[in-house]
Amino acid sequence: MSEPTDSGGPSSQLDFESGNHRYSIQRPLVSHPDYDTLLLASRQHVRGGPLKRVILKPILLGNERELRTRALEEVSLSRSLRHPNIARVLGSAFNEEMAYVVMDMGHGHFLLSIMDAATSVGGKLSQGFAAYVAAEVAEALDHAHRAVDDEGRPLHLVHRAVGPMRIRLGHNGRVQLTNFGAAWSELMGRIPTPLGILRGDPAYTAPEILRGFEKPEAGQRDPLTPRALDGRADIFSLGLVLLEMLLARYPLDPPDRLWLDIEQRFPPEVRGERPSSLLPLSILANRVLHFGPEEVRLATGALPEPLRHIVTRALRPEPAERYQTAGQMRDALRGFLQETGQHPYGAKQAKAEVKQLFDQASDLDKLPAYSIVEIGALPVPPDMYLEDLDELDD
Template sequence: MSRPPASLGPTARLVFESGGYRYSVLRHLVTHPHYNTLLLASRQHADGGPVKLVELKPVVLDEGREGLERVLEEVRLARFLRHPNIATVYGYAVQNELPHIVMEHLRGCYLLTVMDAAVAVGRRLSPAFAAYVAAEVADALDYAHRSEGDDRKPLHIVHRAVGPMRIRLGRNGRVQLTNFGAAYSELLGRIRSPDGLLRGDPAYIAPEILLGFLRPKPGQRDLLTPRNLTGRADIFSLGLVLLEMLVASYPLDPPDSLWRDVKRRFPGEVRSEVPTFIKLETLADRVLHFGPDEVQRVAEEVPPPLRQIVSKALRPNPDERYPSADKLRDELRAWLRGLPQPYGAKDAEEELAELLKEASDLDKLAVHAGVERGVLPVPPDVDTEEFH
């Protein structure tokens, strides 16, 4: 988990040069204990030229050289992820010995912002909007899952952290999957995850990752990274996100009476990379018991074709899910095309703009500044017309 540099306050202006570029930090974009800290900055070549808005992700290094190697690994992996639905990583910059991952900034907001805005104004995202967003993310995942290294061998990338704060929605209807920092891959020279560290986001974790710990297979070196881990784990995570958009609530957080805590499944030395809002063992129990019956109950009001798609994406057994993310994408897009009025990027752009305007007019999201800042409304300290 990254933290902002101590010298940067909410309204501070840091200017520094690194790698031939001049960076001017405008403000915090995200500051929340559950998510990576993100800074909004401008970037310009030291010799002049166009100014570009970018996001900086400060990365607090572990002791020794391993921390810097992990930063370099994330940048190296990004070389193989050039896709319009995946946020581009430009490299890294160093300020006062603290490295920052430098990423593309898509004007818009994170999916979590949109979901919170919808709840605040008492409305739901349309099923078509949810299906469109999920289809675009599935397209990005399919590309990542099929990516190859320089030697033309599959990298077997698994994002492991697909969730509403890793999905960014552009004001032009574009959808991007961001932050492959917790990704599993077979990149040559990849650093093995520390023992006992649960990578990714536990709130959207696939059950096979937990089962890899509970029932490890022979020869499994990392109990929290099963040997048979595939992109189907990301399909499960995206299925949870899709279901959350459709029902306007977190699917694994039903009335307490429907769940029973069990004895601890994880020893004390197992820790999550991302803080959890409920105990890790309770969350794991809910994931492992979230089967077809629970999906059908939660998705009772979802249009039947979408309910079937979600149910298949959320099968506990990965062999029963979609075999690849493109199959999920294709079914979602087929449903969108079959609507009385086919739904696409322009429709998503209009629905997003309408929702954010309604939430901004009602001024109901003051609390949201603690997660993503500057969406409602755009802060007066940023002249967005200056950048491109």
């Protein structure tokens, strides 16, 4: 089956010119209802020169004017986020139909695809890998949480969407946090999120964002944006990602009776920014709200005590009981690696571990390995080609 030539996104205009560059959309990188659509494209200056491979992220929330404004906002925000652990935003692009954020396309894979590869070979990511990746993301968050605008004013930025599809590992083992499009900040002039819309990834949302419907604060304009929202919400999200890497399964979807009779605390009428193809937002939200110390204790029972302590503290329901800065969580994770003799576990070791996983998962004689989110990360099994041909015959 040939590689798709359609963009797979909301725009049918595959080649267009914007500003000083020409763009040619090649294929989808991510086309999944739970995540932002991402398109692989090439970019070249209108006066000629080398082609550069980039990622285009279509902006979907808002009317035509808001689409352009939101794209420009994300680019403006990125100027305050210059850090090697944060993926670069190159600018914005517009055609007659769509607004795009243009992002750097480094060689590598999203963390979710790496976790898929580990599952495909029946294994788990090593504890060293999990601690290293989480520490590098915490480093990126610490920088983002301290960011200031062009006038030196604190932005009080919160990513709000930390999850395996916003963390990317390069082929060189470098970890980068991506996609600040759902971020909350005090950047002047930003378009507010519509009331009752949950930005970011509901599967990794911190409980304080959801509790606004139970106990709204005085003067709280939006139940999903607490007045005291700060970077500690991202620490909870990162704690869930860390636990998922260690368990090789999503922590709030265990194969037992934990969630059969939970009290419904989150209203079903609240909508996510995009519909989930897995579970309704209300079910995910209620699981987060009930993921307390006892549930964390049961989930972390097989972990070594130092690592268990880090995960437990990151996942405390109350922000005041978590790490107070992402830098504190980073230091704890790096301390764990050093104390357990896994230091240095760094980019070189991560690169080797990921390469071994993908080498094993790509052997179609042994494994039906494929990625349903990051297109092309893992090969499509032969039986799926046959299914595609059957559908074409129909």
